[in-house]
Amino acid sequence: MANSILEVENLVKRYGDLEAVRGVSFAVEEGEVFGLLGPNGAGKTSTVEVLEGLRIPDGGRVSVCGLDPQRDSAALKHEIGAALQSTSLPDKLRVMEALRLFASFYKRRRNPEELLKRFGLEEKRNTFYNQLSGGPSWINSEKYDIEAKEEASVADKLQKLSFEEQAKQVRLMVQALLADRFNLKVSHQTKDLPVYALVVAKSGPKLTPTEVPPPALDGASAPKKMFRGIRMMGPGQLSATNINIGLLADILSEQPELGRLVIDQTGLNGNYDWTLKWTPDQTAQMSKSADDAHATADAPPPDSSGPSIFTALEEQLGLKLEAKKGPVETLVIESIEKASEN
DSSP: OTTOSEEEEEEEEEETTEEEEEEEEEEEOTTOOOOOOOOTTSSHHHHHHHHTTSSOOSEEEEEETTBOTTTTHHHHTTTOOOOOSSOOOOTTOBHHHHHHHHHTTOSSOOOHHHHHHHTTOGGGTTOBGGGSTTOOGGGGTOOOOOOOOOOHHHHHHHHTSOHHHHHHHHHHHHHHHHHHHHOOEEEEEEEEEEEEEEEEOTTOOOOEEOOOOOOOTTSOSOOOOOOOEEEEEETTEEEEEEEOHHHHHHHHHTOTTTOSEEEEOSOOOSOEEEEEEOOOOHHHHHHSOTTOTTOOTTOOOOOTTSOOHHHHIIIIISEEEEEEEEEEEEEEEEEOOOOOOO
16 A cells, blocks of 8 residues: 555544444555445544544544645645535635635646636636526525416316327426526526437337227217326336337436436337336435325335346336437526515
């Protein structure tokens, strides 16, 4: 470990009688990406804070960039950077001002103009911090109850539309509501992002085409309207009737264990009936909101011995997910304000 950029030998950190870090040793080479994994209370944060010079170790040896975090604290701060779990800057601080502020912390610094160009932020140089695409911090922490009633004439028109067109119109209505109540303004950008392509597996599709009822014999009776829909029976349990593959791709895009857009590239036309059961990724499920609109309070727990969503798609539907990059249309929040009460 003599030439490593980061060296930790038998690190110990205690808080009273609690030994948070017990004899941890590792080394990281220059240019290497290194992560610490473990459950809550395993000592990950304490270890990192010792490396940053924020906590005093109770035993062992630590070296960062050839410096002792305690003895060489001032010099170390010019060599390292830390991305905190949450960061708050003044709302009216502009992008260029933020770059100049953080550059001033270091003896060796990059030209802010060069960084703007490198990361494609030249047009955002004078944008306030609270107006960047991620939106202000309160949109991820504050919750609102919004009640909206559609006029009878609008409801009648929606009923006459196809399943896909109904979903599209509802999204537009929600966007209009957010624009009215939150003064939300967005722009559309197409970005090259990681996606999953939904394709037919080598075994071939295992989907059941929806049976279309035959016309009435007398030719006078109107054909019976067929039910269409997707039901979430519980975590990792989907049941669909009279649904095309494009909608299946949309539903898969919402699953937390995938974490990216799913694009239909099966080439399959028509509508199908199908059931899909898999074991949800526990980490992804824990991060999902407890009041998920798709969840049901009396839903049975998922089978922990069941297949992953990737395996289930191939074994049960004869479809496969392939990781790739592709153009994705994204919504960028240009501005948003807190809603006032009615």
